[in-house]
Amino acid sequence: MTDQAPHGDSGPELASVVLGGTVDVLDFPKPGIVFKDLMPLFADGAAFRRVVDGVIEHFGRESFDVVAGVEARGFVVAAAVAYATGVGVVPVRKAGKLPRKALSATYELEYGEATLEVHEDAFVAGQRVLVVDDVLATGGTAGAALELVERAGGTVAGFTVLMELGFLKGRERLAPRPVHAMLTV
Ligand SMILES: O=P(O)(O)OC[C@H]1O[C@H](OP(=O)(O)OP(=O)(O)O)[C@H](O)[C@@H]1O
Ligand SMILES: Nc1ncnc2[nH]cnc12
Numbered sequence: 001m002t003d004q005a006p007h008g009d010s011g012p013e014l015a016s017v018v019l020g021g022t023v024d025v026l027d028f029p030k031p032g033i034v035f036k037d038l039m040p041l042f043a044d045g046a047a048f049r050r051v052v053d054g055v056i057e058h059f060g061r062e063s064f065d066v067v068a069g070v071e072a073r074g075f076v077v078a079a080a081v082a083y084a085t086g087v088g089v090v091p092v093r094k095a096g097k098l099p100r101k102a103l104s105a106t107y108e109l110e111y112g113e114a115t116l117e118v119h120e121d122a123f124v125a126g127q128r129v130l131v132v133d134d135v136l137a138t139g140g141t142a143g144a145a146l147e148l149v150e151r152a153g154g155t156v157a158g159f160t161v162l163m164e165l166g167f168l169k170g171r172e173r174l175a176p177r178p179v180h181a182m183l184t185v
Helices: 012-020 039-043 045-059 073-085 140-151 170-174
Strands: 023-026 034-037 066-070 088-094 102-109 112-119 128-136 155-164 180-184
Touching: 012 039, 012 045, 012 180, 039 045, 045 073, 045 155, 045 180, 066 073, 066 140, 073 088, 073 128, 088 140, 102 140, 112 140, 128 140, 140 155, 140 170, 155 170
Parallel strands: 066 088, 066 128, 128 155, 155 180
Antiparallel strands: 023 034, 088 112, 102 112
């Protein structure tokens, strides 16, 4: 319903901040896709700080030991959360980008297929990992990222996105893993 107030797991105010920083791009990267571009949110310093602080407030800075960011736009949010909480950041990258021995997982997303990788020694056994991306759509990317974190020895402390495309049912695909989404559309 379009007349509803913006909603998400951190309340309507933060949901509105994300919505206000998002531009819909029609037919990108393929005809028929409405691409949610969060670059304007990242480019607005006050809005970016509010959503990064919102992620940290939701999970609590003592609940994770390291942040994993999913290439590419997940890197932006993950690095900011890591810096603000004084923990490290681990990139989960698209295939062929990591220089050392890596674990990989292939998945489907709204507009194709891709492979993600993480260094096999990226985590200390049992390290609590907060996994961060910008958008949850079908959940293929997130499922692969969470699987890789666990295969590399990490313990998933949480998964968060700034925007969830509810109609693509990614949350259901990831169940019973909890998803935190600042805005659900
Ligand atoms: O839930 P899914 O259907 O898997 O889609 C979500 C993923 O799609 C986008 O990334 P994309 O692969 O377009 O890469 P980019 O961040 O490098 O642009 C987005 O940043 C998520 O990572
Ligand atoms: N419609 C969309 N907008 C932005 N990122 C996406 N990832 C998958 N589908 C997407």
